[in-house]
Amino acid sequence: MNTDPRSASELAILYESQIKGKVVLTTGVSPGGIGAAFVAGIARAQPTLLILAGRNIAKVQQTADAVSATGVKVRMLELDLVSLAAVRSAADKVNSWDDVPHIDVLVNNAGVMAIDWEPSPEGYDSQLAANHLGPFLFTNLIMGKLLESPAPRVVNVTSDGHRLSPFRFDDYNFRDGEFYNKWLSYGQSKTANMLMAVSLAEKLGSKKHKLSAFSVQPGLVTTNLGAHLKLFGEDDSDMRSMRDVDRFMGNAIGWSGFDGVVACTPDVGSNTYVYAAFDPEITAHNGAYLISCRIADPWIDTVKPWATSSVEAERLWMLSEKLVGQQFSY
Template sequence: MASRNASRWSESDIPRQDGRVAVVTGANSGLGLQTARALAEHGAHVVLAVRNLDKGRQAIARVADRAPGAKLSLQRLDLASLESVRTAADELHAAYPKIDLLINNAGVMYTPRQKTQDGFDMQFGVNHLGHFALTGLLLDLLLPVPGSRVVTVSSQGHRIQADIHFDDLQFDRSYKRIAAYGQAKLANLMFTYELQRRLASHDTTIATAAHPGGAATELGRNMPAPLRAITTLLMPLISQSAAMGALPTLRAATDPAVTGGQYYGPSGIGETQGHPKVVASSAKSHDAAVQQRLWTVSEELTDVKFPV
């Protein structure tokens, strides 16, 4: 179904998703919850992949209230543990013969210095490496499915103090939380672009990316105090609801006009608010040599090899 007005694409433009299986990471709150709800309301069987099962059950109840009869499942997934990622992938293989949509939504932002179970910087480990591994382990369930997509949620933070610090990927020498977030979100985009390059010879599956703009979620709870104060003052100008913030992800996941490698974000000034459209990412995110180097390093760190 084509949008009645592509410049004001909204949930009403989502085509029916009946018969489709969508896995949404971090679906217990914020953007992930809104993404799961909208897909369920349009007929998809949505798997909420979450770290906290109690919160996941509460999220399922909330979605079911809005979409009676919705097809919903819960999957435990802790992206800060490669063991958990592998277990989740095994369980999803056992439960579903195919996956139509994998939405890599979960994330952490500006956390204090922390390490994942595998010794990775928390922001890099959860936002990039966990999703890299999950995608690689599930891709065989997507490749046979016409119209299947991998959607990875990035951020405008990919432009701020952002680089891939190959000499100190885990920020062991000097931890800077904003730079660590920028690296992780830049990695999300580089992963998407390199994955799409590898998928180009397949006519079934594409990789896309999205960012929510200034969506009002719990993600900013670790924001440094001075930045939080500034953000609070500017909030009316730069923020929008989580439901609006989820629209770029939903468009990247469902709009029939989407092509592989596209990046969606809000259409307003500074891409902080508004209906979703194709937006540009930084020049740095398009460096193919760095994308390929990051891919190789990510395979080595996660011990996950992709079937493409």
Template sequence: MALSWSYDDMPGQTGRTVVITGAGSGLGLVLADRLARRGASVIMAVRDVAKGERARSGLTGDLEVRQVDLADLDSVRRFADGMRADRRRIDVLVNNAGIGGQTRELTPQGHESVFATNHLGAFALTGLLLDLFRPDHDPRVVAVGSNLYRRVKVATDFEDLRADRHFSPGAAYVKSKLANILFGAELDRRLRRAGSPVRSFLSHPGMASTPMHDSARTFAQRAMVTIGGALFSRPVEQAALPLAFAATDPAARTGVFLGFAARKKDIRVHFDALVPPADDLALAARLWRISEEATGVRYLGEPLPLQDRRERL
């Protein structure tokens, strides 16, 4: 299934509050701009406040910059505490922020930084903000993954949080994006089990021309970005469309991957079924347990027994 969709099709967002991580540039900035134009109050959750304020100054609408470093769990807790202290309620959380890394680096909590930023920070932030969602405003969480998981097979040794056994920049990124998908799908299953009105959507931009490409350093990486960009990459304004669709449109569905096909000329939003290992229920439950232990953020209880979960899907 695929739908033709543009920003002109976005429903009005007046009265809705949206938190977007990584909103200082790239996909997050485009999404913040488009949502604000449609009337949403947008909280731009960024690591660099000065950069975020410069980005915000070029936009119109109700936009607020708040600091959060998803690589640092203490910063994630401060962000959530600040939202709660200010009595902020939210309707949509877009877990967009993501990094790539050329070298193995550790966070203040001792976790490999790419996985920590792209997955653990999003897992913790979602759990810490979950009670701030308004139940009657079509509450949504949007995970931003990558279709690379279908083409690049990576180890699922999520227990190796420090990447002590092996670190490869490309594999670390794909592994973190696979974790985003597993988490987003498992989140929706647990929300349904709990009877929550919050829904969890999975989205991806295809290959997008974003600042993340600037991290390519080796000749092979630069060549891949250049060639891949020429063949598959979309302008960031266009690449953010599936994220906006997942965040706002009544036709969006959970349990599928909302994004573009590989062909650049096909700008429809596709509803793609998850394929292994992203559809592995046991792996998703294992990742959830690992994430709770790593972050200290526990929510939505235990999963259903595996057979019961399959029967409900």
């Protein structure tokens, strides 16, 4: 739950001097979503360029039109994170933009939640591909542009759902779907988002590169991300299957449910995006997992050790390189 009531728009005023003049690339910017609220919120602070990326270019166009109306320069990018070939094509396009010599902030916001089994074009769990492998490859392929920034940042959007599963190194693909569980898959992918931020901070957070990376939990937000799920009403099968996983994992929420948890708007849900991307002091905590515009506290928040471990992060980095078929030596 996001307990900070400030909106992304309000934080953009607070961080106006940090936002002004920046080039920001955000994935997953469909209207009504958190990504769209984030770019709309920071537009008023006069960034130099907002690059809006998404699989459905018609939806990206809608958000681009709304942001352009503020007078901010916008560029669109078609990006299908499920397909590694499509990711490479999108990265090639970004790298070909000679008039965009650097990118200051990359927000890996796009993702899916608890979808049914479907193999990606390369044969991987589509949820893992969309939520981790695609962003991992895209981030690293455009790293040259990021490192041209004097103080680059990468923000990975994760979830409290990382509690549902550590990364399943021995069976990340669920025996090619034979033993698939949509919630275990979701949990594993959200854990991966956090571990990737840890790795980026450790590999590129030196004085030479000065890259900062964070993972962000936006809270329960009213968007269409879970519109396909059966969570409430007479047929709450998806809610019950998530509860079963929570109970098996020993998570208290498996018995307490979501009592007292209040959903927030996308404008409030994206406030921690703004904090992670522009707060001048949070860089002292490179690699941190952020909630409600603060560092998550394992005493009061759900912070599973499997998602913050440097050892697990390095294991995942090496596996991810293998799965995407390319090494990135930093």
